[in-house]
Amino acid sequence: MLFDAPDFDAHEAVHFATDPRAGLKAIIALHSTHRGPAAGGCRYWTYADDAAALTDALRLSRGMSYKNAMANLPMGGGKAVVFKDGAKTDALLEAFGRAIEGLGGRYVTAEDVGMSDADMTVIARATKHVSGLPVAGGAAGGNPGPSTAEGVFVGMRAAVRHKLGRDDFAGVHVAIQGLGSVGGGVAERLAAAGARLTVADVDEARAGALAARLGAKRVPVAEIMTVAADVFSPNALGAVLTQDSIAALDVAIVAGAANNQLATPADGARIHGRGILYAPDYVINAGGIINVVAEYLGRGDAASVAADIAAIEPRLAAIFAEADASGQPTDAMADAQARRLIGR
Numbered sequence: 001m002l003f004d005a006p007d008f009d010a011h012e013a014v015h016f017a018t019d020p021r022a023g024l025k026a027i028i029a030l031h032s033t034h035r036g037p038a039a040g041g042c043r044y045w046t047y048a049d050d051a052a053a054l055t056d057a058l059r060l061s062r063g064m065s066y067k068n069a070m071a072n073l074p075m076g077g078g079k080a081v082v083f084k085d086g087a088k089t090d091a092l093l094e095a096f097g098r099a100i101e102g103l104g105g106r107y108v109t110a111e112d113v114g115m116s117d118a119d120m121t122v123i124a125r126a127t128k129h130v131s132g133l134p135v136a137g138g139a140a141g142g143n144p145g146p147s148t149a150e151g152v153f154v155g156m157r158a159a160v161r162h163k164l165g166r167d168d169f170a171g172v173h174v175a176i177q178g179l180g181s182v183g184g185g186v187a188e189r190l191a192a193a194g195a196r197l198t199v200a201d202v203d204e205a206r207a208g209a210l211a212a213r214l215g216a217k218r219v220p221v222a223e224i225m226t227v228a229a230d231v232f233s234p235n236a237l238g239a240v241l242t243q244d245s246i247a248a249l250d251v252a253i254v255a256g257a258a259n260n261q262l263a264t265p266a267d268g269a270r271i272h273g274r275g276i277l278y279a280p281d282y283v284i285n286a287g288g289i290i291n292v293v294a295e296y297l298g299r300g301d302a303a304s305v306a307a308d309i310a311a312i313e314p315r316l317a318a319i320f321a322e323a324d325a326s327g328q329p330t331d332a333m334a335d336a337q338a339r340r341l342i343g344r
């Protein structure tokens with residue numbers, strides 16, 4: 001069931017952790033520790049079945065290996081999923097912390113979907129291998145959302161320069177899907193830079209408030225992926241780029257933070273075939289992990305973290321140029337580079 005699972009990619013280890021009294025059921029997948037301890041957040045989620053949870057852990061941990069390597073961090077890749085079966089109690093979070101501590105520093109956690117910086121504080125009662133804790137202003141660390149948003153903004157600028165030949169966002173039309181911690185920050189930055197925004201979020205109140213504040217146009221969530229615009233920016237769910245949705249896109253660029261945007265590897269070739277420039281998700285959305293790792297390693301003032309996030313722009317520019325030169329899809333170029341960096 002495990003070694004022949006479709007998403008098993010010679011993961012170094014997959015740990016199943018339980019603590020019935022605390023209500024804990026978790027999977028901690030270590031894809032690679034080639035570059036350092038496996039770093040990647042923990043997702044708190046309700047899964048249809050155990051196989052779906054395992055698939056998520058396997059895919060997300062491999063993605064973290066790629067992301068951390070491409071961001072030039074001295075970390076490997078891992079990810080944890082914690083089953084959302086009952087209440088998220090302190091006892092459950094502490095039990096999860098003990099499971100991490102038992103791995104002796106080979107896995108370092110942080111927040112992901114369903115986990116907050118406050119939750120990290122509870123996990124930290126049981127392990128020191130946790131990051132993304134709330135911090136005072138100025139220091140590296142804390143909620144990674146704003147850092148991720150900054151990385152997406154500069155990465156999108158590289159895409160706009162490459163594809164549209166423009167150095168700024170004045171009048172560039174961006175359709176944004178999801179206006180949460182990351183998407184909201186991307187929208188703010190783009191509006192300040194003079195972009196024209198069309199936005200959608202399942203949270204109607206959130207979309208309404210943001211649209212009013214930034215002068216953005218709102219559309220129903222079912223329409224955001226077919227808006228005629230320069231850029232589509234996915235900042236909500238993964239797997240939104242499918243055969244059907246790619247065929248319906250009416251943009252020159254896809255650049256956003258959502259993890260695992262391509263539903264299947266074939267979709268990278270499809271988007272390339274349509275002449276749409278795709279910014280590989282794990283390259284453009286690395287701002288948060290850059291911030292979180294600086295906090296964990298205890299090295300990195302806000303200025304050096306900002307410089308590392310700014311480096312996402314030239315890194316993507318290089319991938320776009322190499323993809324053009326080789327005729328390869330951008331995601332394939334990035335995957336090949338990442339695999340070299342993790343010794344695969």
Ligand code: NAI
Pocket residue numbers: 113144145146148177178179180181182183200201202203206221235236237238257258259285286288289
């Ligand atoms: P969030 O939970 O703060 O925001 C997500 C937003 O998307 C919410 O406002 C939600 O209402 C909305 N949404 C959900 N389904 C939608 C749909 N079908 N259509 C339109 N809107 C929808 O999450 P966050 O932190 O902003 O993350 C967004 C994406 O970026 C996720 O895929 C996450 O995995 C990824 N990501 C986040 C990082 C971070 O630092 N927070 C780092 C790297 C990736």
